[in-house]
Amino acid sequence: MNQWTSHAVEYHAVLSRAKEVADKHGCVLNSDKERLEKVVGLMTENYVAAGDYYCPCKQSHPLDPNKDVVCPCPEWQDEIAKDDHCFCRLFYSK
Numbered sequence: 001m002n003q004w005t006s007h008a009v010e011y012h013a014v015l016s017r018a019k020e021v022a023d024k025h026g027c028v029l030n031s032d033k034e035r036l037e038k039v040v041g042l043m044t045e046n047y048v049a050a051g052d053y054y055c056p057c058k059q060s061h062p063l064d065p066n067k068d069v070v071c072p073c074p075e076w077q078d079e080i081a082k083d084d085h086c087f088c089r090l091f092y093s094k
Contacts, residue, residue, distance in 0.1 A: 007044050007045070010044050010047055010048055011040065011041060011044045013047075014040050014043050014044045014047055014053065015036075015040050017053065018040060018043075018071075018090060021072055021091070025077070025091075026094060027080060027091045027092060027093055028091070028092050028094055029090060029091065029092070030085070030089050030090055030091075030092060031092075035089055036090070039056060039057065039088050039089070039090045042056030042057075043055070043071060046059070046063055049063065050063055052065065052070050053070050054068050054069070054070055054071065055068065055069050055070065055071040055072075055073050056071075056088070057088035058073060058087065058088070071088070071090070072091065073086075073087075075087070080093050081093075
């Protein structure tokens, strides 16, 4: 599968949530499978470690739940409107 096989159940839950968010807001997930797996996988690691869907691309290192943002971040729709994708390249306009 991928490097997140040890958290396969969580990975699929995070991916399913991302698909639901995309569908709800009229956008799509990145068609680049490698990029999609990377972002969803890193978000899965954050979910397992911290219990929420922290954005892996905008997080501090180490993750700080008190200041890091949950995906989708507050700016994601503005980023899609401007660039046709969010900063993480997880969500794209149709």
